[in-house]
Amino acid sequence: MYKDEHDLPTVMDLIDRSLSEPYSVFTYRYFLHQWPHLCYLAFDGSKAIGVIVAKMDDHRGHLRGYIAMLVVDSTYRGKGLGRALAKMAIGEMVRGECEEVVLEAEVSNSGALALYRSLGFIRDKHLHRYYLNNQDAYRLKLLLPLTEEQQKQLQQQRADEEELLQLASAQPQIA
Numbered sequence: 627m628y629k630d631e632h633d634l635p636t637v638m639d640l641i642d643r644s645l646s647e648p649y650s651v652f653t654y655r656y657f658l659h660q661w662p663h664l665c666y667l668a669f670d671g672s673k674a675i676g677v678i679v680a681k682m683d684d685h686r687g688h689l690r691g692y693i694a695m696l697v698v699d700s701t702y703r704g705k706g707l708g709r710a711l712a713k714m715a716i717g718e719m720v721r722g723e724c725e726e727v728v729l730e731a732e733v734s735n736s737g738a739l740a741l742y743r744s745l746g747f748i749r750d751k752h753l754h755r756y757y758l759n760n761q762d763a764y765r766l767k768l769l770l771p772l773t774e775e776q777q778k779q780l781q782q783q784r785a786d787e788e789e790l791l792q793l794a795s796a797q798p799q800i801a
Contacts, residue, residue: 628658628665636667636674644697646732646759657681657694664691666714668698668707675699678711682724691719691727691770696738708741710787716745720770720777727768732761742766 628637638654658665661681668676679695693715698708719727730753731738747766756763771777 628662628667630662633667634658637665637677637679640674640677640697640699641679641695644700645695646761647757649695654679664715664718666711668702668711670702675702676707676711678715680715680719682719682722688726689722689724691716691722691724693727693729696729703737708738709745712741712745713783713787716768723771725770727770729766730756730763731766732757732763734761739764739766742768 634651634654637658638649638651641649641654657679664678664680664682666678667674676698677695678693678697680691680693682689682691684690693712696708696712698711716727727747728750729742729747731742733739733752745768747768749764750767751765753763753765755761
């Protein structure tokens with residue numbers, strides 16, 4: 627989990643290297659200072675290899691979660707790290723009683739779209755020229771609260787992830 631301002635350069639470096647959208651230090655601080663419990667960093671030893679930055683707040687009288695940024699270092703992709711980070715943030719949003727989670731992803735980012743689809747997100751809107759690079763985006767939405775079956779699956783997945791983290795101490799660790 628994000629601890630304090632000392633983690634900020636690590637978060638910024640990971641995101642700036644991977645996402646097409648440039649963010650100012652003020653954008654990072656907006657999220658990290660208000661919702662540090664929704665920012666998770668993943669490490670392989672001392673090397674930061676993944677990060678998720680999110681928030682939850684009121685949206686039209688309901689609590690809404692928002693995933694602002696999710697990045698996994700390119701050499702660690704395809705190993706479930708992005709999924710684990712997303713589930714951790716979503717789990718915290720469920721505990722915070724959010725009714726939905728939203729995010730935007732570039733229409734050309736097939737990996738991200740597949741990940742979010744597998745987590746239950748649906749396409750809500752097509753946003754034309756959403757990004758500064760003139761790329762379109764999809765707004766994706768995950769409706770909460772989860773059904774009892776989804777909650778059981780999420781709890782089992784959390785338990786499995788905790789067990790894997792304990793068994794694989796030499797593998798990348800999520801903090």
